[in-house]
Amino acid sequence: MNVRAGVVGVSSLMLVSAIVGGLGEAAEHDGNAGKGKVLYANLCIRCHGVEGKGNGVMTFTPPVADLTAPAVQHKLDATLLKTIHDGRKNTAMGAWKFVLTEEEMRDVTAYVRVLGTGANRTLP
Numbered sequence: 001m002n003v004r005a006g007v008v009g010v011s012s013l014m015l016v017s018a019i020v021g022g023l024g025e026a027a028e029h030d031g032n033a034g035k036g037k038v039l040y041a042n043l044c045i046r047c048h049g050v051e052g053k054g055n056g057v058m059t060f061t062p063p064v065a066d067l068t069a070p071a072v073q074h075k076l077d078a079t080l081l082k083t084i085h086d087g088r089k090n091t092a093m094g095a096w097k098f099v100l101t102e103e104e105m106r107d108v109t110a111y112v113r114v115l116g117t118g119a120n121r122t123l124p
């Protein structure tokens, strides 16, 4: 995905390609959202919740980020990836570089974009 594209462009591109090509192909040149969905369900959902709103079963101080919030979705892929990669010091957000490959982190980032569009609710 072109990181210079505005978030509106990125989101509508994801939505259009998700509808046309299916979830798995939504971001074929970058992360694979279909694979990211599985990773998200296994690793992220317990904190970030089914819809990414930060209302998973585990709660923390500082609170879990709402991944669908404009403040998060307006960030570049590279910025989200860096947080996923390195985690956030003194928060419950861990460094996934110890768990996931670079490709898997791109896949889960692509799924964070799907959560941002709400397309996760209408697609399998």
Ligand code: HEC
Pocket: 039, 040, 043, 044, 045, 046, 047, 048, 058, 060, 062, 063, 064, 065, 067, 071, 072, 075, 080, 083, 084, 088, 091, 092, 093, 094, 096, 108, 109, 112
């Ligand atoms: C143990 C709970 C926990 C798990 C598991 C977890 N997170 Fe987080 N995450 C957090 C918390 C808490 C924050 C907010 C950190 C802060 O306050 O800066 C956060 C923040 C984030 C952010 C930054 C949002 C922003 O404001 O820019 C992203 C992106 C993110 N998480 C993605 C993920 C992904 C993807 C996974 C799974 C691979 C995951 N998280 C797993 C607790 C978790």
